[in-house]
Amino acid sequence: MSTEVPHAEKPAQALRVPYKAFTERDYLELEQDRIFHGKVWAYVALEAEIPEPGDYKSTYVGLSPVIVTRAEDGSVHVMENRCAHRGALVCEKRHGNASSLQCVYHQWDYNLKGELNGVPFLRGVRGKGGMCKPFDKSQHGLTKLRVATLNGIVFASYSEEVEPLEEYLGPVAVEIIKRNCRRPLKLLGFQRQRIHSNWKLAAENSRDPYHAGLLHLFLNTFGLWRNTSETASISLDETGRHCLLRTETHADEEAAEHADQAQHAYNPDFALRDASVVQSRREFDDNINLVVLSVFPNLVVHQLGNALSTRHVIPISENEFEMVWTQFGFVDDDEELEQLRITQGNLIGPSGYVSLEDGDAMERVQRSVTHDEDTKSFMGMVDQNTRSMDYFATENPIASFWRYYQEVMGLDSEFDIPGQDLAAAGSR
Amino acid sequence: MANTNSLLEAKPPWGKEDQTWAVRQRQQFEVEQLLYAYVEYIDDDLLEELPQLFTEDGSYQVISKENVDRGLPAPTMGCNNRNMLIDRIISLRNANIFSEHAYRHVLSNVRVKAVEGDELLVQSNYVVTATRNDGIARVYSTGKYVDRIVFEDGSPKFKQKRVIFDTHLIDTLLVRPL
Numbered sequence: 001m002s003t004e005v006p007h008a009e010k011p012a013q014a015l016r017v018p019y020k021a022f023t024e025r026d027y028l029e030l031e032q033d034r035i036f037h038g039k040v041w042a043y044v045a046l047e048a049e050i051p052e053p054g055d056y057k058s059t060y061v062g063l064s065p066v067i068v069t070r071a072e073d074g075s076v077h078v079m080e081n082r083c084a085h086r087g088a089l090v091c092e093k094r095h096g097n098a099s100s101l102q103c104v105y106h107q108w109d110y111n112l113k114g115e116l117n118g119v120p121f122l123r124g125v126r127g128k129g130g131m132c133k134p135f136d137k138s139q140h141g142l143t144k145l146r147v148a149t150l151n152g153i154v155f156a157s158y159s160e161e162v163e164p165l166e167e168y169l170g171p172v173a174v175e176i177i178k179r180n181c182r183r184p185l186k187l188l189g190f191q192r193q194r195i196h197s198n199w200k201l202a203a204e205n206s207r208d209p210y211h212a213g214l215l216h217l218f219l220n221t222f223g224l225w226r227n228t229s230e231t232a233s234i235s236l237d238e239t240g241r242h243c244l245l246r247t248e249t250h251a252d253e254e255a256a257e258h259a260d261q262a263q264h265a266y267n268p269d270f271a272l273r274d275a276s277v278v279q280s281r282r283e284f285d286d287n288i289n290l291v292v293l294s295v296f297p298n299l300v301v302h303q304l305g306n307a308l309s310t311r312h313v314i315p316i317s318e319n320e321f322e323m324v325w326t327q328f329g330f331v332d333d334d335e336e337l338e339q340l341r342i343t344q345g346n347l348i349g350p351s352g353y354v355s356l357e358d359g360d361a362m363e364r365v366q367r368s369v370t371h372d373e374d375t376k377s378f379m380g381m382v383d384q385n386t387r388s389m390d391y392f393a394t395e396n397p398i399a400s401f402w403r404y405y406q407e408v409m410g411l412d413s414e415f416d417i418p419g420q421d422l423a424a425a426g427s428r
Numbered sequence: 429m430a431n432t433n434s435l436l437e438a439k440p441p442w443g444k445e446d447q448t449w450a451v452r453q454r455q456q457f458e459v460e461q462l463l464y465a466y467v468e469y470i471d472d473d474l475l476e477e478l479p480q481l482f483t484e485d486g487s488y489q490v491i492s493k494e495n496v497d498r499g500l501p502a503p504t505m506g507c508n509n510r511n512m513l514i515d516r517i518i519s520l521r522n523a524n525i526f527s528e529h530a531y532r533h534v535l536s537n538v539r540v541k542a543v544e545g546d547e548l549l550v551q552s553n554y555v556v557t558a559t560r561n562d563g564i565a566r567v568y569s570t571g572k573y574v575d576r577i578v579f580e581d582g583s584p585k586f587k588q589k590r591v592i593f594d595t596h597l598i599d600t601l602l603v604r605p606l
Contacts, residue, residue: 094494163522189495189502221523270522274512322597326501342502351490351505351602357525359601364527365573 001268013384015399016376016416019369022198023204027409028063028318033146034409036062036296039162041148041155041169043299043312044068044078046187046326048152054099054112058091059324060314061156062298066145067091067101068154071112076149078156079114079142088143101142114142122230150174151181153310169295170237172244176293179284183330185288188341191349195359197366199298200405202313205358206294207243207397209234210381215361218353224274230289234389240400246299248287277346277353280305281337292326294397296404304354306337323359325349376416431468431497447543459550462584467533467554470605475517478605482510482586483578489589490606492596504593506604508538516605526603531558531568547587548577554591556606558599568606569595 021027030331036042042061049057050070057068058081065081067090083090083103090103090110100117109117116137124130145156148165155165166174195202205211209232212222230247237243272278280289283306290302300311312324323346329341345352369375382397384403389396406415435547462481469477482488491503507513551574558568571593578587593605 095498187500189500190492190596191502191504192492192494192597194599194603196600215525217525218519218523221519224584270518272515274509274515276508277512338501343508345502346506348598349504350598353519353524356601356603360526363600367444 015379037158038358045154054097078145084140188327193323193350197362199315201362209392223299236387241404243294245292247290480524
């Protein structure tokens with residue numbers, strides 16, 4: 001007679017994602033069209049990166065190079081970084097300040113809104129050569145993207161039809177952005193990571209609460225993980241494309257218990273000699289000490305203690321992407337708080353105590369799925385009816401991402417969406 | 429010609445006032461030995477030997493040239509004292525998970541740029557290759573070391589070590605001191 005605990009009453013569900021979504025160039029090309037140039041708002045910058053008129057930053061939306069500028073009148077603009085003439089990069093530097101944007105090749109000159117100012121030798125030289133007529137300068141500017149900002153975060157879109165930014169984000173994401181970026185931001189630094197895997201593995205990773213305590217062992221090892229004093233919460237927006245993971249701690253215990261844990265770890269050999277990396281000051285009105293807000297398609301808004309950052313995902317090819325962490329504080333931080341943010345920066349980024357494993361984990365997937373591309377992953381911790389969870393052992397957020405991806409890409413039967421029972425999914 | 433005995437007996441710290449040829453040779457030798465030990469301990473995976481090359485309050489910072497040039501303070505790895513460096517090593521050994529890799533440093537251009545009281549300001553270049561278990565050596569990082577070196581009981585130690593990396597794209601992850 002079996003003494004096994006019976007499975008939960010809801011039907012078994014599983015999601016199987018074909019690995020070719022990570023390895024085939026076709027998916028990347030279609031993503032450019034349907035996602036990055038589609039009805040999305042893509043993260044491009046913090047306003048704090050372009051504070052003064054004339055400031056510019058060059059970056060990417062998907063594979064497309066773009067420029068983010070602050071015009072003379074203070075407005076923010078985003079345009080393609082491609083000369084309207086013969087396609088050269090207009091801004092080669094990552095950031096700078098200029099009164100106009102000039103392509104070095106033939107000195108075609110654009111204003112900070114991307115409009116064409118002038119073209120050398122438009123009328124030829126001594127009556128010979130020159131531009132064909134009629135030449136309407138307004139038709140030859142840099143391709144503009146729409147811009148929307150929220151609390152100092154700059155988004156851009158190729159789409160005329162995408163809903164307004166706050167509607168696109170949904171109320172939960174808007175609230176978190178307003179919380180994390182509640183005052184004027186001050187840049188603290190950039191961390192850039194080159195990861196040899198498909199960008200969608202990063203989209204999965206930031207929506208994966210299951211792996212946190214199993215891959216990132218720093219907190220467990222040093223006796224700093226306090227499951228009993230933290231409550232986890234996960235919420236998905238209506239579309240399932242955005243995901244908020246957060247944990248709350250009990251503030252009155254927090255400082256004492258961190259200091260205490262550092263001294264009295266489970267294994268005294270593994271006590272931190274200097275616990276300042278995990279000592280944070282309470283700065284928010286709530287008890288939330290961890291926020292991982294994934295905003296489709298290319299942004300994560302992150303808080304860990306006092307370490308605040310955005311993560312920008314930039315696809316390079318089907319098997320490579322760049323992750324840019326932008327660390328920030330607030331203009332009115334006192335020196336001690338700024339120092340806390342910098343010290344706690346040791347927890348995040350490409351060498352972060354609780355984040356460095358991610359780059360490698362994503363690459364391990366890419367390294368193994370490069371062949372046998374018709375095989376699929378298996379994710380069985382899925383309940384498609386739940387948008388809100390207070391437990392970590394779930395793959396709902398990843399499943400939601402793929403459901404939305406499938407819909408937006410127009411790939412009807414590519415993925416086995418939840419609803420098929422495990423027996424039918426079989427042993428493929 | 430300097431007296432050989434007095435050169436051997438000359439004891440640090442050497443101040444600005446004494447920058448004779450013999451002293452400068454000795455300084456060059458000492459700082460090179462410290463730097464060579466530093467990279468050797470990393471490359472040969474003798475990380476537990478690394479902290480002794482730092483003073484107790486010695487800071488260790490790995491920061492991108494991009495951030496330094498832009499006046500931004502956030503390092504990739506920032507140890508404010510020797511204990512934090514020890515924590516990094518213990519974490520690497522016992523907590524962090526990463527794929528196998530071996531570093532090999534090539535160090536050059538070691539130069540004492542200034543002597544400020546007890547401190548020697550030393551700059552050098554490095555190139556680090558990383559070999560993963562596919563056996564291919566790739567340039568993982570290149571940049572410069574900008575260090576403040578002092579002498580404790582006659583031994584040179586880092587009071588401040590800054591690794592300023594040009595290769596501001598970290599390849600996959602950084603777990604090991606650079």
